[in-house]
Amino acid sequence: MSKTKIWVGLITLLLVFYLVVMLQRSVLLLGDADWTAKGLGAAYLVLPFVGAWALVRELMFGARMEKLARILESEDGLPVDELPRTPGGRIVREAADAEFAKYRAEVDAAPKDWRSWFRLSCAYDASGDRTRARKAMRDAIALYRAGLPVK
Numbered sequence: 001m002s003k004t005k006i007w008v009g010l011i012t013l014l015l016v017f018y019l020v021v022m023l024q025r026s027v028l029l030l031g032d033a034d035w036t037a038k039g040l041g042a043a044y045l046v047l048p049f050v051g052a053w054a055l056v057r058e059l060m061f062g063a064r065m066e067k068l069a070r071i072l073e074s075e076d077g078l079p080v081d082e083l084p085r086t087p088g089g090r091i092v093r094e095a096a097d098a099e100f101a102k103y104r105a106e107v108d109a110a111p112k113d114w115r116s117w118f119r120l121s122c123a124y125d126a127s128g129d130r131t132r133a134r135k136a137m138r139d140a141i142a143l144y145r146a147g148l149p150v151k
């Protein structure tokens with residue numbers, strides 16, 4: 001088991017514990033005679049469910065992303081990380097941006113191929129654009145799940 005999975009497991013356990021405590025506190029507040037406390041209890045009652053939904057959504061995103069990475073790895077389709085790095089270990093932005101153009105062209109050529117979207121997501125991540133990286137990965141996952149044929 002990788003260190004990342006261990007950390008995800010620990011953080012998940014801590015979040016679940018926190019959500020259970022919030023749920024318990026909301027029940028206590030709902031039982032109070034003060035209407036302000038009841039209002040806070042009602043608000044606290046919603047938060048654990050929102051938190052649980054977000055947790056499940058992120059865990060499913062990670063599991064699906066990992067599944068696609070394993071498929072690409074078995075096909076030798078993962079992008080090779082040969083980008084130069086700074087002495088601190090960060091990817092040189094200019095090199096990542098130059099590599100990005102290659103993966104953007106791949107998506108433009110095959111917009112229904114989840115593999116090209118997966119690689120574009122990696123390129124966005126290397127360029128430091130995490131928001132677009134997650135969006136491209138969500139597109140890759142959606143295309144994979146839809147089972148659309150590759151053009």
